[in-house]
Amino acid sequence: MSFLVGHYNYWVVIVLMMVGFYILISRGNLVKKLLGLSLFQTSVFIMYISLGKIAGGTAPILMGGHGGDDHAAEEAGGHAAEGAAQAGDLLGNAATEVAQAAGQAAEAASHASGAGEVLYSNPLPHVLILTAIVVGIATTAVGLSLVIRIKESYGTIEEDEIHAMDESL
Amino acid sequence: MDFVVDATLLVILAVTAVTILRVRNLFGAVMLAGIYSLVSAALFTTLDAVDVAFTEAAVGAGISTVLFLGTLALVGSDEKRPQHRPILPLLVVFITGGALIYGTLDLPDFGDPNAPAQLHLAPDFIEGSEEDIGIPNVVTSVLASYRGYDTMGETTVVFTALVAVLLLLARGRRPMRVWHEARGWISVWSDEELDPDLRTRPRDDAEGDGPEGGGDPAGDDDATTSTHDASPDPETPRG
Amino acid sequence: MDDKVILRVGAKILIPFILVFALYVQFHGDYGPGGGFQAGVIFAAGFILYALVYGLGNTLRVLPPWIPYLCSALGVLIFAGVGVVTLALGGEYLNYDVLAHDPEHGQHYGILLVEFGVLVTVFGVMVATFYAFAGRGRIES
Numbered sequence: 001m002s003f004l005v006g007h008y009n010y011w012v013v014i015v016l017m018m019v020g021f022y023i024l025i026s027r028g029n030l031v032k033k034l035l036g037l038s039l040f041q042t043s044v045f046i047m048y049i050s051l052g053k054i055a056g057g058t059a060p061i062l063m064g065g066h067g068g069d070d071h072a073a074e075e076a077g078g079h080a081a082e083g084a085a086q087a088g089d090l091l092g093n094a095a096t097e098v099a100q101a102a103g104q105a106a107e108a109a110s111h112a113s114g115a116g117e118v119l120y121s122n123p124l125p126h127v128l129i130l131t132a133i134v135v136g137i138a139t140t141a142v143g144l145s146l147v148i149r150i151k152e153s154y155g156t157i158e159e160d161e162i163h164a165m166d167e168s169l
Numbered sequence: 170m171d172f173v174v175d176a177t178l179l180v181i182l183a184v185t186a187v188t189i190l191r192v193r194n195l196f197g198a199v200m201l202a203g204i205y206s207l208v209s210a211a212l213f214t215t216l217d218a219v220d221v222a223f224t225e226a227a228v229g230a231g232i233s234t235v236l237f238l239g240t241l242a243l244v245g246s247d248e249k250r251p252q253h254r255p256i257l258p259l260l261v262v263f264i265t266g267g268a269l270i271y272g273t274l275d276l277p278d279f280g281d282p283n284a285p286a287q288l289h290l291a292p293d294f295i296e297g298s299e300e301d302i303g304i305p306n307v308v309t310s311v312l313a314s315y316r317g318y319d320t321m322g323e324t325t326v327v328f329t330a331l332v333a334v335l336l337l338l339a340r341g342r343r344p345m346r347v348w349h350e351a352r353g354w355i356s357v358w359s360d361e362e363l364d365p366d367l368r369t370r371p372r373d374d375a376e377g378d379g380p381e382g383g384g385d386p387a388g389d390d391d392a393t394t395s396t397h398d399a400s401p402d403p404e405t406p407r408g
Numbered sequence: 409m410d411d412k413v414i415l416r417v418g419a420k421i422l423i424p425f426i427l428v429f430a431l432y433v434q435f436h437g438d439y440g441p442g443g444g445f446q447a448g449v450i451f452a453a454g455f456i457l458y459a460l461v462y463g464l465g466n467t468l469r470v471l472p473p474w475i476p477y478l479c480s481a482l483g484v485l486i487f488a489g490v491g492v493v494t495l496a497l498g499g500e501y502l503n504y505d506v507l508a509h510d511p512e513h514g515q516h517y518g519i520l521l522v523e524f525g526v527l528v529t530v531f532g533v534m535v536a537t538f539y540a541f542a543g544r545g546r547i548e549s
Contacts, residue, residue, distance in 0.1 A: 002278070003278075005172075005278075005279075006277075006278025006279050006280075006281070007273060007274075007276065007278070007279065008176075008279075009175065009179070009279045010270075010273040010276060010279070011270055011273065012179045012182075012183065013179075014266055014269045014270055014273065015183060015266070016179075016182055016183060016186050017266075017269070018262045018263075018265065018266040018269075019183070019186040019187060019189075019190060020186065021262055021265065022190065022258055022259070022262045023189065023190050025258045025261065025262075026251065026253070026255050026258035026259075027190075027248070027251060028248075028249065028251065028252065028253075029195070029248040029249065031195055031237070031240060031241065031244065031248075032195065032198065032248055034237075035189060035195075035198055035199065035202050035237070036189075036190075038202060038229075038233065039186055039189065039202065039205060042205065042206065042209050042225070042229065043186075045209070045213075045221070045225070046182075046209055046212060046213070046216075049213055049216045049218045049221060050216060050279060051276070051284075051286060052216075052218070052286065052287075053216045053217060053218075053279065053280050054217075054280060054281075054282045054287055055279075055280030055281070055282065056280075056282070057217055057282070058217060059217045059218070059219045059441070060217070060295065060306075060307040060308055061219070061305050061306050061307065061308075061439075061440060061441070062295070062298065062299055062305040062306075062307065063305075119282065120291075120295055120307065121216070121217035121218070122286060122287050122291040123291060123294055123295065123307040123308050123311055124286075124290055124291055124294065124311065125218075125286075126218045126220055126221050126308045127308055127311045127312045127316055127319075129218070129221050130220060130221055130224050130308070130312060130443075130445065131312075131319060131320065131323045133221070133224050133225055133228050133229070133445075134224070134228065134323055134326075134327060134445050134530070135323060135326050135327075137228050137229075137232055137233055137236075138326055138327050138329075138330030138533075139330065140233060140236065141236055141330055141334055141537050142330050142333045142334055142337070144236055144237065144239075144240045144541070145333070145334045145337040145338045145540065145541075146337060147240060147244060148240060148243050148244060148337075148338060148541075148544065149337050149338070151243065151244040151245075157244050157245075158248075158249050160252060219441040220441045220442070220443065220446075222441075223433075223441045223442065223446045224445055224446050224449075227445075227446050227449040227450055227453070228445075228449055231449060231453055232449055232452070232453070232534055235456060235538065236537065236538075236541060239538070239541035239542055240541065243541075243544060301511065301512065301515065302512065302515045302516075302519075303512045303515070303516065304438045304439075304515075304516070304519065305438065305439050305440075306437060306438055306439060306440060306441070306442075306443075308441075308443075309437050309438055309442075309443050309519065309523070310515075310519065312443065313443075313518070313519040313522045313523055314504060314515055314518065314519055317491075317502045317504075317522065318502065320487075320522070320526065321484075321487050321488060321491070321502070324483060324484050324487050324525065324526055324529050324530075325484055327480075327529055327530060327533050328480050328481065328483075328484050328529055328533065330533065330537075331480050331532070331533040331536055331537060334536075334537050334540050335477075335536070335540060338540040338541065338543075338544060339540065
């Protein structure tokens with residue numbers, strides 16, 4: 001059960017990736033393909049950021065000093081446990097188990113980091129994905145300009161019509 | 170509670186993705202892609218990636234939508250009904266998805282603080298940002314200082330993309346010098362500004378470029394852009 | 409133009425704030441989320457909004473095309489130039505420690521300059537790409 005909880009995030013993101021991939025390979029309209037590619041890229045970003053998330057952590061922006069942050073971390077752990085109890089009331093047993101496990105993990109994490117530090121999520125995937133987003137928009141812009149020029153040359157942006165024109169030369 | 174927010178956002182993303190697949194009016198699909206970007210920005214925020222969320226919202230929901238809409242205005246916004254049976258693409262997608270899911274079985278649990286990825290370089294960066302660099306935003310310090318080379322490469326990639334776009338789409342919109350009866354030589358950018366009763370005289374040094382402005386804005390008239398008039402190959406029939 | 413009064417007035421009020429917000433994001437990128445990329449895109453968005461509301465001709469008069477082209481190249485030059493300066497000052501390429509009397513201040517200067525280079529390039533690229541896309545007429549087929 002905890003395996004399911006621990007991995008469902010990745011599986012849903014893989015489903016998103018595959019939807020984007022399917023749009024890319026099954027649709028003939030060039031702009032639709034580029035939309036599918038953009039969907040695929042964004043899902044890959046979500047995957048990477050999920051890999052960098054630490055339960056009970058916070059955004060990697062260092063807060064004031066180290067000392068004042070134990071309270072924030074412990075409070076966060078406490079709130080997580082409370083939230084788990086409330087979620088349990090709403091969702092039933094299995095979900096209670098799940099939410100409590102998450103709350104306990106958060107508390108454990110914050111206690112483990114306890115002695116002087118706040119737990120920050122891993123900043124390295126964030127940097128990589130920041131770069132990837134910008135490069136993604138750059139390639140999308142080039143792809144769209146290619147589509148515009150193809151439309152001007154062939155008069156259509158449907159892939160099978162373009163192939164037909166090419167083959168009829 | 171995090172779990173619930175996470176799950177809800179992922180479900181919204183999945184529904185949006187499937188709708189983009191099914192919708193054949195491309196305008197709607199582009200708007201849905203903007204929604205997809207925005208919801209994934211919200212998801213990034215719950216995953217503690219605030220810089221990434223900011224960038225995704227600005228770039229994905231902003232610039233990307235504008236560029237797609239600009240393209241749709243030029244190429245038309247309806248998609249043809251799919252002509253081929255989807256068996257082969259579905260097969261490929263299922264096999265790929267299956268392989269990826271098989272790969273994730275070995276991944277550490279979501280949010281595990283003891284995963285190898287969290288233990289290798291991240292603590293050094295977080296400490297170094299505090300001590301050596303003195304900047305609270307660890308992502309900025311990693312982006313600009315620890316991984317400065319990558320950022321330089323990325324800036325160069327963005328510039329190169331601009332060069333590629335200009336090479337493809339550069340029908341220069343130079344200002345045209347026009348002789349106006351009352352005002353003398355004036356610079357005019359668009360055809361709407363030309364009144365029918367304005368006399369047009371070519372510039373003294375101009376090579377007869379004319380209102381079309383067929384050169385590219387870099388000023389290089391060597392015509393690497395062979396389609397000075399966007400006219401297709403004579404043998405290629407227009408669809 | 410009567411039906412566009414709301415758009416025009418709204419854009420006229422908003423655009424200065426958008427541009428200032430972009431600068432805020434740029435300079436507070438050290439202390440909160442932000443940095444060069446986000447700021448560059450937001451700064452470009454201000455001008456793109458102006459183009460959408462007031463027309464491309466007016467925008468070309470406000471921001472002639474040579475400015476985004478220049479900015480795109482200038483930003484890369486600034487970034488690479490910071491590296492060359494650090495080389496000249498005795499450190500390795502892009503080692504900001506040598507830029508000031510004190511390594512930490514050197515890092516601050518280096519990051520400021522480098523993020524400024526990124527802002528300028530991203531702004532130039534986004535606006536120039538928009539000009540390229542919007543400057544083309546409708547294609548008949």
